[in-house]
Amino acid sequence: MSTIKRYAVVRQEGCVACGSCADVCPRGAISMWHGCFARVDVTRCVGCGRCARECPASVIHLEVRR
Incomplete structure (x- = not known):
């Protein structure tokens, strides 16, 4: 039986690097890359x-990975 996992994906070319996503992430999974x-x-x-x-x-957006 396979486990389905969702994870966040960032479209880099549209990101404004504001850090709002990193601030709300409960697991600290998001970081800013060189601003x-x-x-x-x-x-x-x-x-x-x-x-x-x-x-x-x-x-x-969220994607599903098996």
Whole structure:
């Protein structure tokens, strides 16, 4: 039986690097890369969607991984 896991993905070219997503992430899975865009550590991401809801640029979505 395979486990389905959701995780956040950031569309880097639209990210404004405001840090709102990192501020609301309960697992600390999001960091800012050189002040340019957000990066998600998928090993820490629990797929809660808080970052996607908080993103003012709407560049974060959740994907499913099996």
